[in-house]
């Protein structure tokens with residue numbers, strides 16, 4: 001999953017509506033951005049180019065989640081129209097880019113080990129420049145994920161192929177096929193230097209597909225496991241609470257029973 005780029009910076013005037021359902025690229029929280037959390041500015045660019053009235057628009061947003069509070073910065077170059085009242089209207093977008101956080105890196109939960117996060121992040125950042133390097137990093141990241149998530153014992157660790165065979169029956173067929181593709185394309189990236197007579201390059205677009213699969217694995221394995229653990233904790237807490245209430249009710253029943261003529265059910269389940 002790619003993090004959504006927020007809607008364009010302000011049009012005419014200085015006030016604007018709150019950004020609804022904005023997703024923080026750091027913590028992944030969906031939230032509403034209010035005036036104080038967001039700053040929009042526009043700087044004029046040199047006027048002699050073919051771009052009519054070009055401006056650099058900068059939008060910065062501080063995540064309102066108190067546990068996060070990180071800054072996201074998007075920049076956009078667009079030609080624009082200046083109105084007599086001084087307001088600026090964006091006409092046509094020429095370039096739009098996220099400046100911070102760097103790259104289109106998916107926020108990962110803390111349960112994903114740091115080494116895996118680092119390799120994933122590098123695979124994303126290098127992808128526009130070198131498809132082969134990115135694919136090789138994705139392959140390494142895949143191996144790290146398999147070892148960590150399936151707790152592959154030390155004596156079974158070695159070649160990616162052998163490790164995959166070890167966990168095959170725990171992986172669904174669709175994901176299994178996708179993993180084979182990451183492995184094969186990653187091999188091409190990882191071993192480019194060994195087969196200089198038969199160089200097969202990996203296009204950045206192809207490398208992006210491998211990153212997409214890694215992100216899918218993070219979702220279906222780590223994030224889903226987190227969600228299940230959390231839900232099962234909630235269910236356990238609910239059960240404890242109900243049992244406690246049941247016990248209290250029984251005890252109250254025991255005390256109340258002699259004062260009424262109703263039969264005593266306190267020992268029934």
Ligand SMILES: [Zn+2]
Pocket residue numbers: 024025026027028029063064065068069070
């Ligand atoms: Zn955040």
